[in-house]
Each structure stands twice: as structure tokens, then as C-alpha cells.
Amino acid sequence: MSITTKIRKQGGAAIVTIPxxxxxxxQLEIGDQLSLxxxxxxxxxKPLKSAKKRYKLSELLEGKDAMSRLNADVAWATEGDPVGHEIS
Structure with missing residues (x-):
């Protein structure tokens, strides 16, 4: 793939647009880092390979309480025998 682009000025920087x-x-996104x-x-x-994000346990457990409440709210749907033509 060959693409032509121009160098333009923005403030004091020289900008090259990537289509x-x-x-x-x-597979690049705005904010990714590049090596020149x-x-x-x-x-x-060249794109710089970003390190995999490392999560803290507290970050992984965020939303746990909300999910527990949701599961409790819909528990009735999994209890009891079929009452119609449900697939079991």
C-alpha cells in the first residue's frame, strides 16, 4: 500500500496525517505510540508494542456487587418447573 500525504504545520509542530x-x-488507534x-x-x-495492561485485584472485582444483586433479582427465573413450552 502506497499513500501520499503532506507535512503540515500545527502550532510549532510538523504534522503528518495517517489515513x-x-x-x-x-490495527492502530488514536493515542497509540509509534517509533520513528x-x-x-x-x-x-513502526507501531510500538504496548505492554499488556496489568490489573489490580480491586479493579477486577469492581462491579461484583452489582452483578450479585442482578443475579439475585433474576433467580426466580431459574427456579421451579417449566410452565409452558420452555426448552429444558
Whole structure:
């Protein structure tokens, strides 16, 4: 895939726009970090591999109480015998 883009100025920075099709193909999102390297007079842009997010136990357990309440609220639906043509 070859795409032409221009360098433009925004504030004091030089900006290069990456088209949405390139972002999608490379599985990149706004905010992802890129590595810029010079190689034989060419600019090489590579995505930086982000480390997997590590969660604290407290983060993993967030919402646990709400889910327990929801399960208790719908427990009636799993109790008792079928009353119609339910699939069991």
C-alpha cells in the first residue's frame, strides 16, 4: 500500500496525517505510540508494542456487587418447573 500525504504545520509542530485505512490495516488507534526511525534516508514508522495492561485485584472485582444483586433479582427465573413450552 502506497499513500501520499503532506507535512503540515500545527502550532510549532510538523504534522503528518495517517489515513483511516492505514490505521485500520495496521490495527492502530488514536493515542497509540509509534517509533520513528531513519534508515538509508527514509523515515520508517513502526507501531510500538504496548505492554499488556496489568490489573489490580480491586479493579477486577469492581462491579461484583452489582452483578450479585442482578443475579439475585433474576433467580426466580431459574427456579421451579417449566410452565409452558420452555426448552429444558
Amino acid at each position: 483511516p485505512a492505514v490505521l485500520k490495516t495496521m 526511525e531513519m534508515s538509508e534516508g527514509e523515515l520508517v514508522v
